[in-house]
Amino acid sequence: MKAEKAVFAFADGSESVTVDFVDNACVFPAVNGDFTVTVTVSGKALSAVRVTYDGSGSVSADCGDSIVRGGTVVFTVTPGEGMYVESATLNGRLVSVINGTYIAVASTDLVFHVVFAEKPAAQTVTISVDSRASGGRIAFAAYEGMTAEVPYGEDCEIIFTPDEGYVLDRVYINGISTTPLENRLVVNVNRAYDIVATFRKATYKITAVVAKSYGGTLEAVGYTMTNxxxxxxxxxxxxxxxxxxMGHVVSAVRIDGASLEGELSNEFTFTNVTANHTLTVSFAVEGENVKYHTVTVDCGDHGRVEPSNRIEVDDGDDIVISFIPDEGYEIDRVYYDGQQATLTQGKLVLVNVTGDxxxxxxxxxxxxxxxxxxxxDDINWAQSDITIDVSRNTKVGKDVFLKIQSLESGRRVTFTNGLFDITVTGGSPAKVSGDFADLAYDTMIAPESSEVFLQCLGENGIKSLYTVVVVPDAYPTGSVMSITLGGGFSAKTVDCYAFDGSVFAKKNGGVxxxxxxxxxxxxxxxxxxVIAIDSTAPVNHIVTVNCGANGTADPMNSQPVADGGGITVRIFPFDGYMVDSVTVDGVALTLDENARLSGACELPLSNIRKDTTVEIKFTVMPVEENSGIGLVFVVVIISVALVGGGVLFFIQWKRTKY
Incomplete structure (x- = not known):
């Protein structure tokens, strides 16, 4: 700031005197009594910045001894030989120095104090695999054996190698659970560590659908299908x-987009599953001439096409074709029926196919x-909503963010990488300083090893499952992130915190x-x-309702239900069918014959204390002569003991005969 002038007002009422400043100094007028001086200044307010330290090392601020208030100060901390940073405080508050740097906003005067101390002796790090959840190996990257003496303050890298058919499940660091996003873990060794890995059998998803939801149903024999x-x-x-x-037949079965050849049956089996798959079954009226169209792809060298080079498509269906270049190559040209086609991220979408x-x-x-x-240039900006896949190439050019900045505010651009989707609205300011931004996500493993992080967990009452995610700075503030945390968070209430290296700031609760x-x-x-399950929120359980062919239920699939709460499942057999069996968590409910011959019914579930699965199957209703009975109600009461207490199920059947 710069002082411009001083106005002297005298207590005896005499005329005030104005004096100009020169180089922030002025000469007082002659005075012979009390007075008040008012100084006018120009420029922005400044914050004083002071650094102090104890021990051997150096500390510096990039702004000198002052900075414009509200500006950012970068403190650089360098321990001397054999020393480490024992503690650091900003205006008396404990903060964390990460990679020799601490960044602060000068909202007031700042005093940054660092204490250097001699490095303690090497710390013991022990690694192992939980024998109850084996299926892989754990090893140090730079040490032999299962125990290592690591110099204090150094990083220690640990490698996890799952056996064939297994994946890394959880890693426990001194009893605290975490999930590395890759098969490696780096901890900063500032204490002794006991690191235990658990593995689990790898699982794959098979997505099975009925084309156009028409003509029949499908089921996975012996499995539960969810969505x-x-x-x-x-x-x-x-x-x-x-x-x-009734009156329909299987007309086509497609596995991973490719049609099965030859005579079709009413079953298909995936054997030795080692990858995700898709299955689509089509039904048609028996005797009807089913109309198919063939899409043929002539693929040049140095690339491949998915799902295949010859695709059969039902009349009116849509198809997505992906073109995948070999390493070091790119797509040159794509022609669709002789006309050059426009791709969206290497894909060609054909809508409402009505011909070859x-x-x-x-x-x-x-x-x-x-x-x-x-x-x-790699992105089709003509679409109203744009998706950019960063799962393979995480580097995105600055020109992409500048283009987003130039879009109108109603446009949305979503970056997706398989773990989370981040949606940026048009007009959002670009925050990329170099030619590109690397949008690779990460988990913050190192802070979980620090006293500060563990203290923050305790202060906020976080004792159950949590996940720590570091989001790249290139995404503008105010963008929206959708992140899939896994089954452990299913239907759970979570709290979201921002961790600045020293404190947790709760941003969203009750999500x-x-x-x-x-x-x-x-x-x-x-x-x-930091996203953590809210231990104070009511517990939810998942009730999954699965129906076989020839009937339906309401609700279907999976529904969250509060602990101790209930839900009523309404069952509707199709015309000419009746309920064959009802099981709850594998326990079959005993139904009398009159109940089995009934129509629509209700299944109230109460006092639910755990995840519950209901399986309903239907069978053909036997032909009966008119009995003259108009309307009959049958009530069947069945008691089933489940984990968490006995649950009483009532099934009320309404029966109509003609």
């Missing part, structure tokens, strides 16, 4: 059974000077994850986000 998805262990098998509606088509694709070698990041453990939250200025 059309079955989970199968590595190397396992699953059989899908197709049940056509021929597609030709060629690939070319990448130019040596082509950036290895996603550029604005409820969906059945897949997915939550949606805004991005904060601080990009280290």
């Amino acid at each position: 059309g998805i079955v989970s199968v262990d590595h190397g396992g098998s699953v059989t899908f059974r197709f049940t056509p509606d 088509h021929i597609i030709q694709v060629s690939f070319r070698e990448k130019p040596e000077d082509k950036p290895d990041w996603i550029t604005a 409820v994850a969906d059945l897949n453990g997915k939550v949606t939250i805004p991005l904060y200025d601080v990009r280290t986000v």
Whole structure:
């Protein structure tokens, strides 16, 4: 700031005197009594910045001894030989120095104090695999054996190697559970560590649907389907059974987009499952001439096409074709029935296919000077909503963010990488300083090893499952993140905190994850986000209702229910069918014959204390002569003992005969 003038007002009422400043100094006028002086200044307010330290080392601030108030100060901390940072405080508050740096906002005068101390002796790090959840190996990257003496303050890398058919499940660091996103873990050794790994059988998803939801149903024999998805262990098998509606037949079965050849049956079995798959079954009226169309892809060298080079498509269906170049190559041109086609992220979408088509694709070698990041030219900006896949290439050019900044506010651009989706609205300011931003996500493992982080967990009462995610700074503040946390968070209420290296700041509370453990939250200025299950929130359990062919229920699939609460399942057999069996968590309910011959019914579930699965199957109703009975009510009361206490189930059947 700069002092401009001083006005002297005298207590005896005489005329005031104004004096100009020169180089922030002025000469007082002659005075012979009390007076008041008012100084006028120009420029912005300044904050004083002072650094102090104890011990051997150095501390500096990049702004000198003052900075414009509200500005950012970067403190650089360098321990002397054999020393480490024992503690650091900002205006008396404990803070964390990470990688020799601490960043602060000068909202007031700052005093940054560091204490250096001699490094303690090497610390013992022990690694092991839990024998109750084996299925892989654990090893140090730089040490032999299962125990290592690691110099204090150094990073220690640990490698996890799952056996074939297994994946890393959880890692426990001194008893605290975490999930590394890769098969490696780095801890900063500032104490002794006991690190235990657990593995689990790898599972794969098979998505099975009925085309156009018409003409019949399908079921996974011996498995529970949730939203059309079955989970199968590595190397396992699953059989899908197709049940056509009356007067219909199976007309086509497609596995991973490719049609099965030859005579079709009412079943298909996946054996030795080692990857995700899709299955689509089509039904048609028996005797009807089913109309198919063939899409043929002429694929050039140095690339491949998915799902296949020859695709059969039902009349009116849509198809997505992906073109995948080999390493060092890129898509050159794609022709659709002789006309050059426009792709969306390497994919061609054909909508409402009503005829045969021929597609030709060629690939070319990448130019040596082509950036290895996603550029604005790689994206089809003509779409109203744009999706950018960063699961394979995490580098995104600055020109992409500048393009987003130029879009109108109603446009949305979503970056997706398989773990989370981040949606940025048009007009959001670009925050990329270099040519590109690396949008690779990370988990903040190191802070979980610090006293500060553990103290913050305790202060906020976080004792159960939590996840720590570091979101790249390139995403503008105010963008929306949808992140899938996994089954442990399914239907759970979570709290979201921002961790700045020293404290947790609660940003969102009472956020409820969906059945897949997915939550949606805004991005904060601080990009280290801690998402923890709210231990004070009511516990939810998942009730899953599965129906076989020839009937339905309300609700279907999975529903969250509060602990101790209840839900009523209404069962509706199709015409000519009746309920064959009802099981709750594998326990069959005993139904009398009159009840089995009844129509619509209700199944109230009460006092639910755990996840519960209801399986309902239907069978053909036997032909009966008119009995003259108009309306009969039958009440069957069945008591089933479940974990968490006895639950009383009432099934009320309404029967109508003609």
